[in-house]
Amino acid sequence: MWEKRPILFLILATAAIMTGTTITMIVPFLSVNTEADRIESVKPYTPLQQEGRDVYIREGCNNCHTQTVRPLVSEVLRYGEYSKSGEFVYDRPFLWGSKRTGPDLARLGGKYPDAWHYKHMASPRTMIPGSNMPDYGWLSKNPLDPDLARRKMKVLDFPYTEKQIADLATKNEMDAIVAYLQKLGNDIPWRKAAQTTIVGDLKNPFIGNKDAIEAGEHLYENSCAPCHGEDRQGEIGPELTDIDMDDADLYEIIHNGISDGGMPAFGSLGSEKVWQLVNYLKEKDDD
Amino acid sequence: MDTPQYNTDIVRSFILWSVIWGLVAIVVGLVVSVQMTNPELNFPPYFTFGRLRPLHTNAGIYGWAVGVIFATFYYIVQRLCKVRIWSDKLATFQLWFFNATIIAAAISLLLGFNTSKEYHELEWPVDIMVVVLWVAFAINIIMTIIKRQEEQMYISLWYMMAAIIGVAILYLVNAAEVPVSLFKSYSIYAGTNDANVQWWFGHNAVAMVLTAPPLAMFYYFLPKTTGVPIYSHKISIISFWSLIFMYLWTGTHHLLWTPVPDWIQTLAMAFSLMLIAPSWGSVINGYLSMKGQWHQMRDNYLVKFLIIGITFYGLQTLQGPMQAIRSFSAFIHYTDWVPAHIHMGTMGWVSMIAFASIYYLVPRIYGKELYSIQLANLHFWLILIGQLIWSISLWIAGVLQAGMWNAMNPDGSLTYTFMETMVEMYPYWWARTIGGVIFLAGVLVFVFNLIKTIRGGESLVSSAVPVEGRA
Ligand code: HEM
Numbered sequence: 001m002w003e004k005r006p007i008l009f010l011i012l013a014t015a016a017i018m019t020g021t022t023i024t025m026i027v028p029f030l031s032v033n034t035e036a037d038r039i040e041s042v043k044p045y046t047p048l049q050q051e052g053r054d055v056y057i058r059e060g061c062n063n064c065h066t067q068t069v070r071p072l073v074s075e076v077l078r079y080g081e082y083s084k085s086g087e088f089v090y091d092r093p094f095l096w097g098s099k100r101t102g103p104d105l106a107r108l109g110g111k112y113p114d115a116w117h118y119k120h121m122a123s124p125r126t127m128i129p130g131s132n133m134p135d136y137g138w139l140s141k142n143p144l145d146p147d148l149a150r151r152k153m154k155v156l157d158f159p160y161t162e163k164q165i166a167d168l169a170t171k172n173e174m175d176a177i178v179a180y181l182q183k184l185g186n187d188i189p190w191r192k193a194a195q196t197t198i199v200g201d202l203k204n205p206f207i208g209n210k211d212a213i214e215a216g217e218h219l220y221e222n223s224c225a226p227c228h229g230e231d232r233q234g235e236i237g238p239e240l241t242d243i244d245m246d247d248a249d250l251y252e253i254i255h256n257g258i259s260d261g262g263m264p265a266f267g268s269l270g271s272e273k274v275w276q277l278v279n280y281l282k283e284k285d286d287d
Numbered sequence: 288m289d290t291p292q293y294n295t296d297i298v299r300s301f302i303l304w305s306v307i308w309g310l311v312a313i314v315v316g317l318v319v320s321v322q323m324t325n326p327e328l329n330f331p332p333y334f335t336f337g338r339l340r341p342l343h344t345n346a347g348i349y350g351w352a353v354g355v356i357f358a359t360f361y362y363i364v365q366r367l368c369k370v371r372i373w374s375d376k377l378a379t380f381q382l383w384f385f386n387a388t389i390i391a392a393a394i395s396l397l398l399g400f401n402t403s404k405e406y407h408e409l410e411w412p413v414d415i416m417v418v419v420l421w422v423a424f425a426i427n428i429i430m431t432i433i434k435r436q437e438e439q440m441y442i443s444l445w446y447m448m449a450a451i452i453g454v455a456i457l458y459l460v461n462a463a464e465v466p467v468s469l470f471k472s473y474s475i476y477a478g479t480n481d482a483n484v485q486w487w488f489g490h491n492a493v494a495m496v497l498t499a500p501p502l503a504m505f506y507y508f509l510p511k512t513t514g515v516p517i518y519s520h521k522i523s524i525i526s527f528w529s530l531i532f533m534y535l536w537t538g539t540h541h542l543l544w545t546p547v548p549d550w551i552q553t554l555a556m557a558f559s560l561m562l563i564a565p566s567w568g569s570v571i572n573g574y575l576s577m578k579g580q581w582h583q584m585r586d587n588y589l590v591k592f593l594i595i596g597i598t599f600y601g602l603q604t605l606q607g608p609m610q611a612i613r614s615f616s617a618f619i620h621y622t623d624w625v626p627a628h629i630h631m632g633t634m635g636w637v638s639m640i641a642f643a644s645i646y647y648l649v650p651r652i653y654g655k656e657l658y659s660i661q662l663a664n665l666h667f668w669l670i671l672i673g674q675l676i677w678s679i680s681l682w683i684a685g686v687l688q689a690g691m692w693n694a695m696n697p698d699g700s701l702t703y704t705f706m707e708t709m710v711e712m713y714p715y716w717w718a719r720t721i722g723g724v725i726f727l728a729g730v731l732v733f734v735f736n737l738i739k740t741i742r743g744g745e746s747l748v749s750s751a752v753p754v755e756g757r758a
């Protein structure tokens with residue numbers, strides 16, 4: 001019957017297609033992004049951040065970076081608190097991505113100081129050898145368009161001030177993307193909550209152990225040198241040639257970071273590696 | 288009754304252009320592959336990985352796959368309906384508008400006009416072009432079916448009509464956006480809703496572009512090639528209706544463990560598993576249609592393309608549902624495993640069937656004997672080996688990467704930093720490039736064979752293959 005009547009066939013096919021569509025695509029609008037998942041502290045983007053977001057989209061950063069942390073142990077350890085629906089209510093479009101050629105960026109905000117981003121964006125490989133992220137230094141030559149930015153804020157219905165718009169004239173696309181990156185995932189106070197208080201007494205397990213010092217040196221080159229310099233002479237972070245701290249305090253700084261100062265937490269390396277770093281820094285400190 | 292005068296010019300033109308866009312897609316695929324191992328080969332602003340990768344996927348799906356769909360559907364619909372297409376003028380318009388759209392898409396993507404939504408990157412003006420294109424195509428196909436001379440509609444026509452309706456609904460809903468300038472718009476959906484709509488679109492683009500149309504080709508060209516009808520009409524009916532019913536529930540399997548409500552994820556997982564049945568319905572129907580004909584795998588190069596193609600479809604539709612299981616998704620999602628899945632589908636299934644269809648069509652619409660069957664066999668082996676190297680190396684890479692991302696020390700800390708896992712991928716990305724070069728070599732053999740056939744091949748007058756179309 002339907003095999004002989006094309007119009008009937010088209011109606012039946014549409015009905016088949018619309019069944020699953022209605023239930024899994026239309027019905028969710030009733031519950032998602034309603035009061036139920038609202039988070040008070042999540043704020044819309046400022047004109048500068050939104051400009052940065054649009055650069056992120058234009059350059060297709062989402063082809064290599066995701067922006068959603070799943071509630072899995074290894075993932076929360078690596079990136080931070082898992083993502084909540086209410087954190088994305090101002091994201092048009094969403095930028096969760098589907099491929100992690102580079103790391104997830106959902107919790108990036110506040111992880112590094114601005115200076116780190118300027119340097120990294122301009123030349124990822126001089127900071128992170130082995131990275132395959134393209135150089136984006138040329139973004140700092142591109143000005144922003146305040147009039148277009150105002151129109152965007154109107155369409156998105158985000159609050160803004162004329163001063164914010166006027167300020168854009170003095171900024172470039174690099175400033176915008178760094179401002180955007182610093183907002184990511186930072187509207188909920190997860191970083192403070194994630195700092196583990198270290199329980200038990202902190203005893204250096206490797207005092208004078210040559211292997212541990214060597215391992216620490218290797219870790220330093222990979223994880224610390226981009227900010228504290230190849231020879232601990234200081235760059236984005238302070239010099240580390242003269243450390244006035246006992247082992248336990250040093251351990252705690254490396255483990256928890258200094259979140260207001262731009263020093264990332266390295267607790268996820270595990271206590272063994274953190275101790276190796278402590279021993280390396282102390283060893284060098286002595287000579 | 289006289290054989291109607293079919294329009295074969297339109298089929299010729301669409302074949303020509305789809306092959307050209309296919310070559311572009313493959314070459315750009317190689318470029319992005321090399322950029323992943325050699326980042327110094329990014330040339331800003333236009334030729335960086337972030338802009339070229341969408342160009343690769345769009346040229347592959349909209350230039351190559353959709354181009355072949357236009358070519359084969361225009362051929363098939365006239366034969367199955369026993370009438371000339373409804374409007375030659377509309378078809379010619381569609382051909383040139385298709386090329387204009389692909390060129391506009393390529394240029395706008397290189398300029399960075401990009402919505403960021405996967406497989407829907409094109410900004411609103413180009414979006415409108417895509418809609419016009421599809422409407423022109425839909426009207427022509429559906430009107431041809433309505434004024435057909437053959438009462439019964441064959442299986443291929445069902446898949447064609449479902450794809451036409453499906454793409455229209457998907458594309459329009461996901462395209463809803465508010466323009467702020469000629470080159471920039473914002474999605475009307477936000478955050479989690481936007482994600483859910485996008486992957487409802489994304490997965491069903493796979494269903495309506497990369498599954499239903501190649502199935503329409505398979506169901507038409509397999510019996511034509513072997514000379515034996517499809518084994519079971521009943522299996523065809525059941526698999527068709529359950530396929531188009533079930534697919535639409537599964538989009539959220541791309542969003543497992545994300546903030547999308549759990550119940551949608553669970554439905555997506557369940558329906559993905561159920562999808563094995565209708566998918567394998569077609570695979571088994573294809574295999575059983577070969578009963579007593581298996582010797583043709585050796586004797587007939589076309590059968591080889593078609594049967595290996597449906598076999599990759601079978602593997603794809605087992606692997607896909609596996610990836611849709613929460614625990615497995617936790618492991619492989621975001622890794623290099625997924626591109627391996629994709630390319631088994633696009634290179635192994637869609638492209639194999641597309642090549643078979645073109646090999647079937649070209650001698651018939653040009654009235655020429657194929658220049659060389661040996662070269663067609665060489666083509667077959669090169670693309671098969673190229674694709675296997677591509678997929679297998681990245682499956683290994685994906686498992687390795689997932690293992691390292693999840694590895695933990697006894698004290699509950701992570702074993703590897705992100706960079707330690709990332710640098711392990713380089714050898715596999717190199718292997719992928721090598722697989723891609725072999726695949727490209729195969730496609731160049733194919734193009735050479737076609738040119739030779741069209742330019743100088745022996746005329747078909749004395750051969751068993753009937754010349755169709757222009758008398
Ligand atoms: C020589 C052949 C090819 C090569 C070397 C190649 C290479 C690539 C590379 C390097 C990527 C990016 C993967 C990543 O980000 O990790 C990619 C993605 C993709 N390619 Fe290809 N490709 C080829 C053929 C094709 C063809 C023929 C099609 C379609 C008809 C296709 C469709 C896609 C799609 C849909 C993606 C997106 C994957 C995703 O979203 O994760 N490719 N390809």
Ligand code: HEM
Pocket residue numbers: 098405489493497498537540541559560562563566600603604605606607608609610611616619620621625628629631632633636637
């Ligand atoms: C029963 C059938 C299938 C199921 C259940 C299925 C399932 C899946 C799942 C779960 C993913 C997401 C992987 C991840 O990111 O973790 C995926 C990705 C993908 N699949 Fe399949 N698949 C099926 C058949 C196919 C076929 C026949 C093709 C044809 C080429 C295909 C092409 C793709 C593409 C292009 C993607 C990548 C989407 C992206 O950009 O992330 N799939 N599939």
